[in-house]
Amino acid sequence: MASLSDNLSRVRARIKSAAERAGRKAxxxxxxxxxxxxxxxxxxxxxxxxxxxxxxxxxxxxEGKIAEIGRDAAEWxxxxxxxxxxxxxxxxxxxxxxxxxxxxxxxxxxxxxxEGGRGELPVLVQVDLAGEETKSGIGESxxxxxxxxxxxxxxxxxxxxxxxxxxxxxxxATRPFFVRLREIRNRLAADKVFDGxxxxxxxxxxxxxxxxEEGATMVRVGTAIFGEREYH
Ligand SMILES: *Cc1c(COP(=O)(O)O)cnc(C)c1O
Numbered sequence: 001m002a003s004l005s006d007n008l009s010r011v012r013a014r015i016k017s018a019a020e021r022a023g024r025k026a027x028x029x030x031x032x033x034x035x036x037x038x039x040x041x042x043x044x045x046x047x048x049x050x051x052x053x054x055x056x057x058x059x060x061x062x063e064g065k066i067a068e069i070g071r072d073a074a075e076w077x078x079x080x081x082x083x084x085x086x087x088x089x090x091x092x093x094x095x096x097x098x099x100x101x102x103x104x105x106x107x108x109x110x111x112x113x114x115e116g117g118r119g120e121l122p123v124l125v126q127v128d129l130a131g132e133e134t135k136s137g138i139g140e141s142x143x144x145x146x147x148x149x150x151x152x153x154x155x156x157x158x159x160x161x162x163x164x165x166x167x168x169x170x171x172x173a174t175r176p177f178f179v180r181l182r183e184i185r186n187r188l189a190a191d192k193v194f195d196g197x198x199x200x201x202x203x204x205x206x207x208x209x210x211x212x213e214e215g216a217t218m219v220r221v222g223t224a225i226f227g228e229r230e231y232h
Pocket of ligand 1: 034036057060079080179203204206213220221222223
């Protein structure tokens with residue numbers, strides 16, 4: 001069985017080749033190790049192997065692991081849907097939230113940051129490009145209102161966009177979603193709405209190379225680093 005450290009090296013090498021193929025630098029692509037369902041012990045092993053950023057999709061699960069490992073031992077990113085009753089906790093735990101999917105959630109987070117004295121909270125907006133009712137994300141038609149709000153926030157820092165396309169066996173099938181997200185990002189960047197150049201959080205274990213070719217600046221990789229997840 002391949003070790004976590006070997007897996008991580010292999011993923012980094014694949015990120016580098018995909019970036020080079022696209023005329024980009026590997027340093028311009030952040031690797032987010034998606035550690036959901038894995039215990040704190042495994043995350044410690046990943047830190048020892050050089051992982052610096054973890055992606056978790058559930059606030060409650062992340063809370064326990066962050067308490068064990070330490071808030072400052074890594075960068076913590078929330079990549080799953082955030083329920084409004086967990087917003088306060090999420091503000092305490094996470095460095096970046098990728099899953100802003102409504103004006104209501106953004107409004108609540110901005111207020112909590114102000115009340116709780118959180119200086120800045122970098123956020124990404126999750127865009128629903130497939131119109132799938134089961135997936136979270138904001139539809140393109142509602143995006144302008146949310147963007148307008150984020151532009152004027154004091155604490156929320158609008159860093160970029162995230163997409164979680166439908167699953168296809170063939171990685172190439174997700175390419176149009178990545179292209180579309182980049183087009184939306186470019187249009188917003190031209191309007192200078194981002195705090196920074198405008199990140200693109202896109203690509204998972206089976207399609208991160210395609211995402212990098214299309215401009216991903218953050219890839220969220222779980223299985224290729226930690227192996228298959230077991231749900232109990
Ligand atoms: C689980 C998850 C990932 C990682 O998926 P893998 O296929 O294991 O790499 C990426 N993004 C989100 C939002 C996830 O929930």
